[in-house]
Amino acid sequence: MHTQWLEHSRLPRLLADAAAVPVLSPVSPEAHAIRHVLIVVFFICVTIFVIVVLLIVVSLLRFRARDGDNAIPRQSFGSHRAEIGWTIPPMVIVLFLGLVAARLIVSEHAAPPDESADANSADITVIGHQWWWEIRYAGSTAVTANEIHIPVGRKLRVKVDSADVIHSFWVPQLGPKKDMIRGHPNFLWLQADRAGVYDGACSEFCGAQHAWMRFVVVAEDEQQYQTWLTHQARPAPTPTSAAAIAGRDIFFAQTCANCHAIGGTNAIANAAPDLTHFATRRDLAAGVVPNTRDNLTRWLRKPDQIKPGCKMPNFNFNDAQLDQLVAYLETLQ
């Protein structure tokens, strides 16, 4: 009895995973609403397509001239009545689609009923940089990069902005994308109805590494989220091992702190991702490779090899320095 229930509930999810079509596997109310309209519009379009193709195919079959057949068909110049007649269905369809579109445009922009905050407040602020994401949480000092955590089921207001060129914030399973434009801040609703890790990507061309300007949204239950947020707001732990201490010294002796910040230290720059809790993140360099020891070493040795054109310079570290630096960065739990 118990196993039967399990199989029943898994089947649709397995099918959805097999299909792997994020836009069609929504987990937020906004993305659900869009999928619904997408399917309705799609079937209208398919119907129109089938009718037109049928008309063409039937004409070709019925009216194709046979070899040597030189008969001249009736010369007809058209029929105003027919033409006015077949203008009506497109008009009706367009009117219907217009109403559907208008309704959804309004609802996608609408505030949830309990929202009473002012127009510029946001629960999360996401700022696009060439080619990474800076994330700040209202009421918390936590600053993260390329990984957004949200509590399941809560509707958050997200402000998207840019530090340089235009980027675009898009998580296909969570809903509509929004451009991130300096001097033109935009807002969107972010909500996940189910725990999970959702892929996001920049979808406005933003220069050399547009392809690797990706991020993830991690939706977890409220308590896990709060624990995570509290942890992220803490300053970075102090290194204790000799290698890590040596690594920290390299970090501050070199120019790393000109771009990166580490909470609780003198490094407060904001030109590259905040590294305070770097070791907790899933991926490196906005999604290029998983955040593993090997990858981190490769990245520090030759950033340009992993992400050509990125702004992280190659410091020509030797193997010993790399080990120490990696040891230090791994303490940033």
Place this chain on the structure above:
Amino acid sequence: MSTSAMDDLSVIATDEPMPRESPSSSSLLDWFSSVDHKRIGILYICTALVFLLIGGVEALVMRLQLVKPNNTLVSPDFFNQLFTMHGTTMIFLVGVPILVGFANYLVPLMIGARDVAFPRLNAFGFWLVPLGGILLHYSFLTGSAPNAGWFSYAPLSEKAYSSLQGVDYWLLALLVLGIGSVSSAINLIVTIVTCRAPGMSIQRVPLFTWMMLITSFLIVLAIPALNSALVLLLIDRTFGAAFFEPSRGGNSVLWQHYFWIFGHPEVYILALPAFGMISEVIPVFSRRPIFGYEFVAASTVAIGILSMGVWAHHMFAVGLGTTFDIFFAASSLLIAIPTGVKVLNWTATLWGGSIRLTVAMCFAIAFLIQFVIGGLTGVMFAVAPIDYQLTDTYFVVAHFHYVLFGGTIFALFAGGFYWFPKMTGRLLDERLGRVTFWLMVLGFNLTFFVQHFLGLMGMPRRTYTYGNHPGWYAFNAISTVGAFLMGLGVLVFLWNIARTLRSGKVAGDNPWDAFTLEWATSSPPPEENFARVPEIRSRRPVWDMNHPDLADFKTSSTPEDRRVQRSPAKLAAACFVVSEAMFFLLLITAYIVFNRRSAPSHVLEVGRAGFFTALLVASSVTLWFSERALRNSNRRAFLKWMTITLALGGVFLVNQALEYAGVLHRGVTISSNLFGSTFFTLTGFHGLHVLAGLIMLAILFALGWRGYLKTERSDVLAAVGYYWHFVDVVWVVVFSVVYLRVLT
């Protein structure tokens, strides 16, 4: 400069016909120096084919890079150059020139004209295409081809983020190509309006000609919008202004508005001529007239008008607000109505016909089906929330390639197979043609149909590579295979052309039993086009000639030709003025956008500017007096009023120079702040127009002084007058906005 008026000036000096090469000698130099519309048409088509190969190779390299995840065939920066150059090349150096080339060749033949209205202007417009194309591709040699996308969104295209010269080459090349397009569009409009053979009323011209007329109007209106955006970005990059640089107060969304005010009509500039070709090919191979000529023509006008009001559907993700999104969703949906009507008209033409499935017809049928797919995905995007999800993904790439490749390029193949015998006298091989057809259909749909799925799977556009997302590898690999099948199809097509030119079947005048006037002359047509233009009593004069029993005018009536003879020079000047008005409209808009809510500037002297405004307005009056004097053959009065006009214009310019000196002295420069940038840009471009007007007037004055400018050609002075009055009107608006602060 009003090159059209200049062209006319040359006619004044020598009243002989245009110098023409003799048909017997056909050296390379003849092609270079030709002003014959047929040769220029072929030059356009050949140039476009060369760039088609270049743009096609760029596409194939991109598809190779994307064939598998994390591929490293090309660097990210080179990939970005490739898609920038592919888009720019295909639109500006393939799409527009090849369609203008067909129009150049066919329109005068279709309307029974000897040539276009301004043959020299025509040659000028053509030679700008290779110039612009070489300028654009020269950037590869500098090591930095443009890499900010064919849309060059600011601020990515600004100096701060694209410091190399690629974008500058892009800007200059597009300005050059734009000037060429506007000149050829004006030429086509004037040709279609004034050069039609007797009996060829505007309601009787072939639909291809109709569509080219509407396309030409769209070019005249849309290109200046692009030009205004291009010059503003050029000023940003060259002189350090910040129109589109938000970090210094500029507005990057304004670039998007300007670009798409051009960019969306541009889609129809590329689509309408293709509709025209289909409207010629389908009836001929169904052996009956187009079903509902009036509907097809009128729906084109509707598309043309609507296309000017839908640009922001490219910007649904920008966050322009609910009202904006609803308006542009609605206007974009409306376009589906006239477009849908066209498809039904074409289908109804098939119904009841006697269909011959030649290669041309096969391509036309494939066009119909593929264009419907592209149109329907367009309808999906017009429902703005679907666009919120799918914009900037591969779904968009699939959508517009179904319109521009599955649509326009397939129509061009249809038109190519259909008109090739007319242009060369030989029929393309049908068997090789069928091979091309199936390779193209299969390759095209393999390449682009799967991209719909990639979009739904979340693959963004313009990414040089991608990771191991489920399904992406397989669909990208299929897409690459399809692209190479198309490449093969093009090679077979080129082989077909080469073989046909050597030993193809001789076509004769009218191998298809076609209807329209170009088939009444020999293939290829003689230098002067027609030995004798046949009598035109319907829309299908050649049908009437070949099937006298079933002649159209016996069964249906079309409006007779009741035309008012217009001066080509005046009409060209009027079109040019419309185009320039669009340019200034956007410059003035930029001024208003950037000077709203700003404090009044202390560097401007309103009283003094008012006085010189009065002088400039007075110069319009004096020019009108001199026009009247010329019409009345009063040479002395003509010269007197011209002198006063020139003096007033000159004084105005001198004052502007002095005013500039004063403003600069007070520390306001083109790069110091947005007021300075907008002030110098707007008044500077106006000043250049005054200067151009003065040069034209001075030339006319000199011609009048020597006695060449006679009363019979007073329309030339009137044409320059249109331009001069327009420049004055622009100044009155500029004065109101900048000095009187009417709208700021």
